[in-house]
Every structure is written in structure tokens, then in C-alpha cells.
Amino acid sequence: MLQSIAFFLLAAVATVSGLLVVTARNPVHSVLWLILAFFSSAGLFVLLGAEFLAMLLVVVYVGAVAVLFLFVVMMLDVDFVKLREGYARYLPFGAIISGVLLAEMIMVSVAVVQGGATNGRTPVEPSLDVTNVQAIGRVLYTDYIYFFQAAGIVLLIAMIGAITLTLRHKPHIKRQNITDQVNRDRNKSVEVKSAQSGQGVSAEELL
């Protein structure tokens, strides 16, 4: 009973905040709604007995991705009012399309439920003898090594792409040269000048 209440509460919050992500006028608000959606999804994961995934969702998506979004949205100099100009014009067409899609989905869901939603399949019960982390650790580098490595290459491509598209070598920028810094010695960098007593030294003399 309590579980059902929690499920419906979290699911409703996730759906509504998902909707608000798209419709919010202010993009900063959109990101904040997105964070709420992530939190509610994390709650759903906890209900499923996948605490580790729930924590990952909070740490990775809320902690890193959403905050990054927030930074980007705040730093971008985009006129969001202008971007929304076509919104009202395309709204009726979009509404028709999404209405048709929604009707189709409901029809299919009804048909599926009538035919027995899962055809007698039940979700795998979370086993109690291992923790989430252990369960993932057992398969991640064994059964799923192929996908894991391929996903690594996807991230590598993203990095190469970001560097290729944005890095510019400007000629007049001073860069750190560690070899030079390490090989510097006192004789190269310090010069002892004798100064006349009582007269001081001027900058021209030093150079």
C-alpha cells in the first residue's frame, strides 16, 4: 500500500516535471525541473530495489550533468524569447501530432493489457544475498565487456569532437613549458648588479 502510494507520487512528479521542462518559459527553471525529474526517477529506482542506480542517477545526472546544463544555460547569450517566437504558430500542429501519438499509445496499452501485459513474465526478483554493486560488478566487466568498451570509445569520440571543433591555437598566447621551467637555474634567471650606495637603481639600468 505504502509502496503504491510512493510509486504513484514519484511517477506523477516525474511526469509533471518532465512536462514542465519543455514548457517552462525560463530555461533556468527548465533545468531545475529537470533536476526534480531526476530525483523522482531516482526514487523509482529505489522502489525497484536498485539503490545503487538511484545513487548514480543523483550523483551523475543531478550532480554533474544538470549543474553543467545550468552553467551552460546561464552563460549562453541567447535570446530565449526570440527562440520561442514560432512556438504558438506550431503549437496546434504539434498538439495534433502528439494527440494522435498519445491516442495510439493508449490504444496499444489497452490492447496489451487485455492480452495479458507481460504474457506471464514477471520481473526478476532482486536477490538478497548480493548487493547492487556486487551484482553490477559481476557482469559489467564480464558479460557486458563488449558494450562497456564500446561505450568508452563513444566517450573518446565525444572528447575528440569537442577538441576538434573548439580548440584554436592562437599564436600570441604564453603557454607553460614545463621542461623550460624545470631546467631553469639560478645563473640564467638571476643577475647580481652592484648598486652605488645611496643612489639606488633605476629600471633602465637593470635591463
Added chain:
Amino acid sequence: MPDLSSALHLAASELTLAVGALVLLMVGAFIGDKSARLVSILSTLLLIAAAVIAVTGPWGSAFNGAYIADPLAIYGKSVIYLSAAVAIILGDGWMKRTRIAKFEYPVLIVLASVGMGMMASSGDLISMYVGIELHSLALYVLAAYHRDDVKASEAGLKYFVLGALSSGLLLYGASLIYGFAGSMRFEDIAAFAVDHPSTGLLFGLVFLICGLAFKVSAAPFHMWTPDVYEGAPTPVVALFSTAPKVAAMVLIARALEGGFGESHAQWSQVLIAISLISFVVGAFGGLAQKDIQRLLAYSSIANIGYALLGIAAGTSQGLQAMLMFMTLYVIDQLGFFAILLSLSKSGRPIRRIADLAGLKKDRPLTAVALTILSLSVLGMPPFSGFWGKYYVFGAAANAGLWPVAAAGLVASVVAAFYYLRIIKLMWFDAPVDDVPTDKAPVEAKWIGWACAAFSFPLVILGLTWLEPLTKAASAGFGNG
């Protein structure tokens, strides 16, 4: 865990490419942009080596059925890797001429080839999705590669945003399929579908097809194609219209016939609708185009329609026809783009169709090659494009889809108009100005001529060689 070494042996071609790409990345990072030529040469060799490894490697499946090395995958991979290698050769000269030579271009193509290889041999939904993301991400970057060019940036951004949308559709479909079938593997899904025909499964399948149709730029999911083809650098477009299309077509064939062979009646309807719309959009959309690359975009939309028709037939003959068609089409496209890259006037590449006027005076041999390629894409016998269509229409008619095949025939007659216009401009019109075309870059010129020579007359020899290969590759798929 079945032993890792045999699994790695099966996936040796992807492994070679991935490790090779990392090494080349290091070479490029330490030597700097001066190494662009060296990295290009090494990447080309790497891709050829990977094709050889794939062809000579063992057959079987690895990683719990996620990776399949069968004749279909091997055939697809050799076409993919070789056409990617040609795109690197074409790109190297082009980047140098436009002064944006950087070593990342070949490295990104090699990494994209890893993804396309994964797609060609994917045996389950995760490897399918990861393969698609792997190659698309590299292609998004390549589309925007000429970053100081506004059109290229626009192309990259459009491709990225719409590509992300299609990935969303694909994932939604994949999650529905997983939810209903309870397994990610195509084999298990097929086995499940036999006992439990389910509406939900079909619903997921439709989303999956939509996502995949986007990747092959089949109408009505073609919106990105003309803009991306127009804006992206020409050698990158040469890549777009060849290797990824082959990879995605092989993937569609495998997912539909491997995972959903039982529901052929349902998905073939979807594919037929997509083919018909593609015929119409490709044939009529191309008529009004002034930019050559936009024209080629519409041409590719129509051609993907023909290839999908082969899969829609659902027979092994249809699959063979699709492979045949795609191979011949890839060679034609590479030739077309190579010739486009070899033509420029006072340092500016020829972009408008009208600029081709009077080409016969300036470059008779190139004009002949372009004529052959145009006639071939148009489907005129005995050029190679005709044979591709011959196989596809034959397979479609045998599967009882002759009305669709007839519609395709009509569409190719309409499309013939714009290819004939190119030929007319080159041979019978006076040049627009007296500026002669620049000296053609050697590699682009020769690749263009070689592809034209393949289109006719070498195709006759090529057919006797391709026919048994495609037959072997398509054996065991479809129902008879």
C-alpha cells in the same frame, strides 16, 4: 564465461581498428597537424587491413550473442571499411587544399568505422544502439569539421539535433521490445515472438524502424539530408552517402529478419510505405535543385527506397538484391563525389549544376566519366545502377510486390530527368564563362575515373564476382 580469446579473435577487425585509432591519435597528438598526411595514409592502410582481417576471420558469435560474425556481417564490413578508406583518401587532398588539414579527420573516420562494424555484426539491441551512437557521433563532428564555414556548422548542428531525436525514437522502441520480449538478443526476441505474438512488440518495432529509417535518410525521415549534404565538406558527404548507409541497411536487414522474421507481414508494410514515400520525395524533390550536392541528397533518398524494397521482400533473394544494389550504389556515389571534388574554378569548388555547362571542352575525360556515372545512377542498361535495380525489382516482383516495383520504375523515370539534365549541360550547352577549370587533384580524378570504369564496362565482370558473394551473405535469412 566462454573464453575471451576466441571472442576477441572473432571481433579482431573492430579490435584492430579501435587500437589502431588510439595509436594514430597518439601519433597525431605528438607530431601535430603536420602529421595529417601520415595519419591519413596509415588510417587507409588500417581500414584495408581490417577488411582483410574481417574477410579471413572465423565465423561465429561472441559476447553472449551480442556480436555476430557471419557472411552478411563480413560482406557488409568489407564494403564499409573500403568505402571509408576511399573517403579518407578523398578527404586528405581536400583538407590540404582548403587549408584545414588536421589529423583528427582520418582518426574520426576510423572510429566511425568501428561503430559501423558493430552495427553490421550486432546481435542484440545494446550493441545495435551503441554501434549507431558510435558512428553517428563521429559523423556529427565530421559534418561540422570545417568549423569556420557557417554552412558546415549549421549542417553539423542540424544533423546532431535531429540525430538525437531519432536515437530517442530508437531507444524508446528498443525499451518497449525489451520490456515485452524480456531479452535484448534478436535470437531470443524471435523465439519469444513465435509463441507470443504481441501488439506491444510490434509497437516497439515500429519505433525501431523509424529510428533506423532516419539513419539511412529514408523519407519521411529525410529532412536533414539535403541541408547536411549541402553544408558538410564534400569528402564527408561522400562518406555519409556510402559506408553508414550500408551499415544501417545491413543492420535493418538483420534486426528485422533476425529478430522479427515472424512478423514479416507487419514490418514489410511499414517498409513498403517508407519506400514509396522515398521514391516520390527523391524523384520529385530533386527536380527543383540547383546545388549538385542537394541533388545528390534527393538521389540518395530515392535510392534508399529501392534498397529498402529489397528488404521488404523478406526473402533471401531480396536481401541479396539489397546487398548488390548497395554495393553498386556505393561505387557510383564514390565516383560522383570524387569527380565533384576534382572540379573547381579559380580555386572555388563547383557547386551549382549550371556550372557544369560546357564541361566537355575543358575536361572531356571527366565529362565522359560523369556521364557514365549519371547514366548508371539513373538505371540505364547496361551500366551498374541498372543491375542493382534489376536485382531489387526482380526480388520484389518474386515476393509479390510488383505494384511497388512498378511505382519504383516510374519514380526512376522521373528521376532520370535530373541526371539527363546534367548530361545535357555538359555536352550540349555553352560554358557560362570562359574561366577554365583548375588542374584536377590526382587522387580525386583517378578515383572518379576508376569508379566510372567500374560502372561500365567492368561491372559485367564485377557482377560474376559479386553475385556468389552476396548470395552467400544472404543465405539463411528470410523465408526462402
